[in-house]
Amino acid sequence: MSTRTGSDDAGFDALRRYAPMVYGPTALYSLGQGAILPLLPALAARQGADLAVAALISAAIVVGQLAGNIPAGWLVSRVGERWTMLIAALASLAGIAGMLVAPSIGVLGLSVFLLGFCASSFAVARHTFMTTRVPYRFRARALALVGGSFRLGGFTGPFVSAGLLALFDDEIASVWFFGACLLGVAALVAFGPDPEQKALEAERTAAAPAERGVVPDEAEDTGEPVTGAVATARTGGARSPGVLRTMWRFRGLLARLGTTAASLSAVRSARQAVLPLWGVSIGLDSQTLALVVGVAGAVEFSLFYVSGQVMDRFGRLWAAVPAMLLMGAGFGALAFTHDLDTSVMWFGVLALVIGVGNGLSSGILLTLGADVAPKTDPAPFLGSWRTLTDGGAALTPLVVSAITAAASLPVATAVVGVIGLVGAGAFLRYVPRYAPPRGR
Known part of the structure; x- marks a missing residue:
């Protein structure tokens, strides 16, 4: 068997081996979270919140996720991915209980913040897990x-x-549904296949030919230890350097490539902030606006695996740069269509262009973070990396709102377009420097 064929088999085997531990919990958790996100303003209104406070409650989940990334990196480094996800699931159930019995708007806000804080633990654990166990040539997919x-x-x-x-006529039903999803996630993590055990079995299998004096033909640099546990204090490896020391050690990379990644996250977030506002501003009714945004969302979802294929086969830049150019050009062009007679038509077309760009960007931030993370104990670095990218997403709605208030919505949209185009140039500069292609 050739090296390439053996590597292909090993990569696909890794995807199959760890799918129940990663993709199942991810989809189930995001399903429950997606069910409550649209209802957070309504739940806040039940507690007597006005529009401003209701918006603050909706933002609490994003703020919680931003605040939780660095602690999550520390926790994964200390107790591992599996225990981190279990702890996060149990803590999230406390947040669900708080939402169900919240006697005041303050308790509701803290409960939503806790859900976001725990969501970051799931995200960092999954990211670390895939970083340390999937070969480089299959990492993007x-x-x-x-x-x-x-x-x-x-x-x-x-x-x-x-x-x-429609069935229960009560927003609380979706909260109960999220709670059920969290129980399902906890069950999958606790009782699903143990990835550490599978890794040890694979390590013993790989070591057997070496014991007989046979060198495996898969000798290329895959970029990480595909088998075996992460070398942290909990597994008998070297003591973790800690989050703050890791941030200082990689300060140059985080300031350059990390900020570039944050610009992509910011442009992604802008589509959720700008497109609904733009539709309202040009006089679209809610049904048409929902249809346009929904079709753009469907296009985004349909392209997620294409992005991984492109990155693995041709390199990270071939997905990152076209994605940023499409989104940047889409927002930039949209800024000049507000007062045209054909503004509705241009809104629909450019929303699809932005959707294609966002679809092509699927997995880029995860992949680049995995590419540049240290091979041993990557969790502290990934927590810092995700803090930057989540920060870009969290700040964008505030920036769009501030520029709209100070100038106009087209000016805010044009600024987003400029960020996208400048970000494309930054990817061209820093990806070859910090994450050059490796042997495939």
């Missing part, structure tokens, strides 16, 4: 599937929520 699993839940969750509302 594996992580694109993680992103696709999340998008599947986010895409279908609102439909589940709508069905539950």
